[in-house]
Amino acid sequence: MWVTNCHNGSGRPLDIRKRYSGVERPLFILILSNSDTAAIPGISGAGSTEDYIQYTPAADAEIVSNGKLKTIGVMPNAPSGAVTPAVLTRAGLNLSQSAHLLINSGLKIVPGVPYYDLRTKHGSDIRFAPAVPDAYSIQKAAKKLAACCDCDLAVIGETIPGGTTTALCVLRALGFTANVSSSFATNPIALKEKVVREAMRRASINPGNLRNDPMRAIELFGDPMMPCAVGLTEGFLRSGKEVILAGGTQMGAVAAALRALDVSTDLVIATTKYVFDDRAARFVKLVNALDVDAFSADPGFSKSSVDALQKYEQGEVKEGVGAGGAMTLAYIRGYSQEAYRREVEAVIKRL
Amino acid sequence: MWVTNCHNGSGRPLDIRKRYSGVERPLFILILSNSDTAAIPGISGAGSTEDYIQYTPAADAEIVSNGKLKTIGVMPNAPSGAVTPAVLTRAGLNLSQSAHLLINSGLKIVPGVPYYDLRTKHGSDIRFAPAVPDAYSIQKAAKKLAACCDCDLAVIGETIPGGTTTALCVLRALGFTANVSSSFATNPIALKEKVVREAMRRASINPGNLRNDPMRAIELFGDPMMPCAVGLTEGFLRSGKEVILAGGTQMGAVAAALRALDVSTDLVIATTKYVFDDRAARFVKLVNALDVDAFSADPGFSKSSVDALQKYEQGEVKEGVGAGGAMTLAYIRGYSQEAYRREVEAVIKRL
Numbered sequence: 001m002w003v004t005n006c007h008n009g010s011g012r013p014l015d016i017r018k019r020y021s022g023v024e025r026p027l028f029i030l031i032l033s034n035s036d037t038a039a040i041p042g043i044s045g046a047g048s049t050e051d052y053i054q055y056t057p058a059a060d061a062e063i064v065s066n067g068k069l070k071t072i073g074v075m076p077n078a079p080s081g082a083v084t085p086a087v088l089t090r091a092g093l094n095l096s097q098s099a100h101l102l103i104n105s106g107l108k109i110v111p112g113v114p115y116y117d118l119r120t121k122h123g124s125d126i127r128f129a130p131a132v133p134d135a136y137s138i139q140k141a142a143k144k145l146a147a148c149c150d151c152d153l154a155v156i157g158e159t160i161p162g163g164t165t166t167a168l169c170v171l172r173a174l175g176f177t178a179n180v181s182s183s184f185a186t187n188p189i190a191l192k193e194k195v196v197r198e199a200m201r202r203a204s205i206n207p208g209n210l211r212n213d214p215m216r217a218i219e220l221f222g223d224p225m226m227p228c229a230v231g232l233t234e235g236f237l238r239s240g241k242e243v244i245l246a247g248g249t250q251m252g253a254v255a256a257a258l259r260a261l262d263v264s265t266d267l268v269i270a271t272t273k274y275v276f277d278d279r280a281a282r283f284v285k286l287v288n289a290l291d292v293d294a295f296s297a298d299p300g301f302s303k304s305s306v307d308a309l310q311k312y313e314q315g316e317v318k319e320g321v322g323a324g325g326a327m328t329l330a331y332i333r334g335y336s337q338e339a340y341r342r343e344v345e346a347v348i349k350r351l
Numbered sequence: 352m353w354v355t356n357c358h359n360g361s362g363r364p365l366d367i368r369k370r371y372s373g374v375e376r377p378l379f380i381l382i383l384s385n386s387d388t389a390a391i392p393g394i395s396g397a398g399s400t401e402d403y404i405q406y407t408p409a410a411d412a413e414i415v416s417n418g419k420l421k422t423i424g425v426m427p428n429a430p431s432g433a434v435t436p437a438v439l440t441r442a443g444l445n446l447s448q449s450a451h452l453l454i455n456s457g458l459k460i461v462p463g464v465p466y467y468d469l470r471t472k473h474g475s476d477i478r479f480a481p482a483v484p485d486a487y488s489i490q491k492a493a494k495k496l497a498a499c500c501d502c503d504l505a506v507i508g509e510t511i512p513g514g515t516t517t518a519l520c521v522l523r524a525l526g527f528t529a530n531v532s533s534s535f536a537t538n539p540i541a542l543k544e545k546v547v548r549e550a551m552r553r554a555s556i557n558p559g560n561l562r563n564d565p566m567r568a569i570e571l572f573g574d575p576m577m578p579c580a581v582g583l584t585e586g587f588l589r590s591g592k593e594v595i596l597a598g599g600t601q602m603g604a605v606a607a608a609l610r611a612l613d614v615s616t617d618l619v620i621a622t623t624k625y626v627f628d629d630r631a632a633r634f635v636k637l638v639n640a641l642d643v644d645a646f647s648a649d650p651g652f653s654k655s656s657v658d659a660l661q662k663y664e665q666g667e668v669k670e671g672v673g674a675g676g677a678m679t680l681a682y683i684r685g686y687s688q689e690a691y692r693r694e695v696e697a698v699i700k701r702l
Contacts, residue, residue, distance in 0.1 A: 119463055150498070151501075
């Protein structure tokens with residue numbers, strides 16, 4: 001088993017392949033967003049240089065949709081040379097033959113492939129202004145959209161640089177002490193904490209103050225990805241569809257908001273083993289506190305000769321673009337770790 | 352019966368309410384497009400002045416989605432003062448409580464409400480250049496989108512100024528002698544014929560030459576709405592969903608393309624009585640030639656004291672924004688003509 005159920009909030013043992021054996025029409029949804037928080041120097045490794053960070057969601061979208069770049073001129077790889085997780089996602093969707101839907105929830109730079117456009121602005125720098133003034137209308141529009149989507153399982157991923165810092169701030173406002181992950185091998189925790197402190201001081205909010213008002217926490221401290229993921233999840237669950245939140249600590253913040261909104265259904269987060277096993281992020285502590293199931297997907301990159309994949313084993317990138325969720329889809333469809341790794345390598349060759 | 356089945360290609364009698372009595376999740380889809388053909392002076396009445404014609408699809412989208420304008424500054428009414436058919440559509444969706452999805456298939460000016468963006472360019476002036484170079488990729492993307500839409504009946508409408516002229520040219524290339532409708536009370540037929548002649552001369556195509564290659568006809572002479580409507584219809588029919596093409600002669604051109612693509616399923620066009628009864632457009636002749644069902648919806652505006660609706664009775668506007676299809680949805684749900692007319696008047700008051 002290369003995708004394992006490492007925590008089960010409800011206490012029941014869980015066979016992932018069995019649980020999803022009835023799935024016929026999975027839909028992979030990728031939320032694309034930008035924020036000015038990502039422009040804080042040193043905060044994000046989601047781009048080869050800081051100049052290119054804001055291009056990353058659009059570039060990821062083109063790779064997921066198209067298998068290669070179309071209009072964006074720069075590969076969204078990490079400064080270390082680690083390949084973008086969009087490649088991992090594309091491989092999972094290829095194998096599982098899943099349909100996908102891209103959602104523009106506040107992009108500054110748009111991809112050249114089709115997407116659903118929520119017509120909203122990118123997020124502000126949380127140190128200086130409310131992050132997402134449109135949080136409520138994004139949530140509402142996403143809920144409506146979910147009601148129109150034909151699927152029995154929605155896997156929801158994201159690509160927004162700087163997203164772990166906004167996740168940290170939302171988690172703090174909701175009263176969680178958990179830490180978050182980083183696309184850098186060395187997590188710039190001190191910088192993130194400083195940004196969070198400044199944002200909370202600006203808004204005169206102390207940790208835990210907003211534990212009963214998660215949409216306000218997102219409005220003040222989050223990013224435009226979050227209300228979209230919250231609304232989609234609410235919409236899908238309401239219409240009896242299953243949801244997997246595909247991501248690490250950012251989806252932890254989304255799950256925390258959903259819990260605070262009284263969504264009591266079993267929630268599931270699928271992530272990579274790189275986030276799951278990351279001591280700095282304390283991901284397991286967070287999912288325990290949230291009482292959610294978490295799946296950990298191991299792509300087996302230690303056996304790959306491709307340097308851009310080996311970097312993941314050294315702690316670079318770790319997760320993003322819903323990679324862990326896309327791997328889970330391939331796993332559910334019966335593919336082995338080796339078949340998956342080979343598909344990732346094939347996607348890289350075609351880039 | 353204020354919505355009647357006036358032609359039945361298959362020869363069977365048809366009770367519209369009965370035929371659609373099993374519909375539980377109708378989805379109204381509105382395709383939004385622009386083209387440079389619309390900028391030919393005198394060709395389109397879809398805007399209060401020629402300067403504002405290209406704003407009409409975005410304004411219509413805001414009214415359908417929002418009940419009023421949001422970011423567009425000018426009401427998309429006709430020069431005569433007749434109200435935009437977006438109002439008729441909104442009323443039908445309000446009563447029938449139908450979900451809706453907007454699709455941007457080549458807009459020059461975008462609305463401030465959410466839509467699915469096919470990421471394609473507006474149509475060219477057919478006199479000077481191929482109309483829709485991306486026709487095939489639009490068709491393909493629309494087919495994919497249809498596969499992700501949850502509904503049992505898709506009602507597909509459009510808002511693209513100048514669309515009857517491109518419809519005329521596509522019909523001619525496919526070998527039909529039929530004429531088309533106009534948003535003006537007096538149809539500028541001579542001008543349309545002149546544009547069509549120039550376009551066909553430019554491409555060295557004679558009437559009927561493309562009867563076996565409808566996508567090429569759309570590529571050369573159509574507009575970006577058409578490949579989207581074609582692809583959506585193919586996608587929905589393939590997944591066992593019912594489709595109503597909501598419009599007049601423009602949807603006639605779409606149906607003609609579908610027939611030429613060997614789509615042999617029963618096709619249905621729902622339009623207003625203003626198009627259906629329009630002698631200049633010879634709509635009935637076209638639907639007979641295409642062997643499609645046609646529904647004619649009479650909103651009962653002769654009984655309205657609102658001048659902007661009375662204009663419809665005088666031959667202004669006639670149809671657009673899928674109005675006839677939205678009326679059909681209200682009719683299927685059991686609403687009377689009077690209830691519908693009152694809802695239209697209520698929508699106008701709230702504008």
